[in-house]
Amino acid sequence: MKDSSPAGMRWTIRLLSVVLFFLFIGLLCYIIGDIDDLRPPPELQNFYDTGIDAELTRAQREFNASLEVIRMDKARQQEIKTNRSEAMGVARDTWAQAQRVHQFELTAGRQPSTELREELAQAHEGYTAAQATFEEANTELADLGAQEYAIKQELATLENRIRPQRVEAYDLYEEATKDHNHTLATYKLSFIIPVSLLAAWALAKRRESIYRPILKALLLASFFWVVVVMHEHFEFKYFKYIALTAAVLIVLAFLVRLLQSSARPRPDLLLKQRRESYHRNTCPECAYSYPDDHGDAFTCPACGTGLFANCNACGNSRHNLLPFCIHCGSEEAASAVSA
Ligand SMILES: [Zn+2]
Ligand SMILES: [Zn+2]
Known part of the structure; x- marks a missing residue:
């Protein structure tokens, strides 16, 4: 979902994703119910x-x-x-x-x-x-x-x-x-965990995919069933360890990703941040407010980052941290952007 999409469309996509999530929950519920029917319980x-x-x-x-x-x-x-x-x-x-x-x-x-x-x-x-x-x-x-x-x-x-x-x-x-329960749990988990992992893998692999909301709905729905199946089939003392381990892993994964992206921002996020800073007349690096009447070449007096410079192609003043010249449209070397 692009940030530039109209708000109405963004909300429709969100709503449909939620609907899809519940449909996935229902579908997986039927499949898991059928697995239950594979073996009659002991009498x-x-x-x-x-x-x-x-x-x-x-x-x-x-x-x-x-x-x-x-x-x-x-x-x-x-x-x-x-x-x-x-x-x-x-x-x-x-x-x-x-x-x-x-x-x-x-x-x-x-x-x-x-x-x-x-x-x-x-x-x-x-x-x-x-x-x-x-x-x-x-x-x-x-x-x-x-x-x-x-x-x-x-x-x-x-x-x-x-x-x-x-x-x-x-x-x-x-x-x-007990054996029966464990067998059923194994059947169910060997179906639902791969689905969950596949969705997580696709989501991690395709960061730019426009189909991410669908993958997210599938991941959440399958993860929900992983938790339910574990809760149903494992005694509480095992379940709490499994659930806690899973929770720790998930929180760690999110934390690691956040730490990584704060250390090395993704190019699209970096560009977005710089674009917005220029729009507000503030330095993208240190948030210093610079005056409107800055010269052709301008260096942030607070942090020393070069914010404006003369274009190599047309000689006019260009945004030093953005990829294209505002006057001639020529693309400057990537080094200027990731300075
Ligand atoms: Zn600055
Ligand atoms: Zn230019």
């Missing part, structure tokens, strides 16, 4: 299936199934017990009622009728029967409880045998996951 269940004795798992499954059945039976039996307890209560009340009527007749000095006696006997029978069924439900429940306890004991023993195998299988799974 924990597979490691359990191979690492744990199948016989033990089968036994565990069966015990769990029986436990489930027993729990259902227990719930049902609990319900039956509650119902029978209620029925027993009703039978007891009926019997008590019959007893009270019977007693009343006796107290009144009357012999209770056959009907009444039968009623009392039936009520008593009913209560006894209800009590028996209630006891039965209770015993059944206690049996189920005992079975449940026995199965739980078996399960605990099994679990003790399975646990070490499961822990071992999980360790293997974790290791496989």
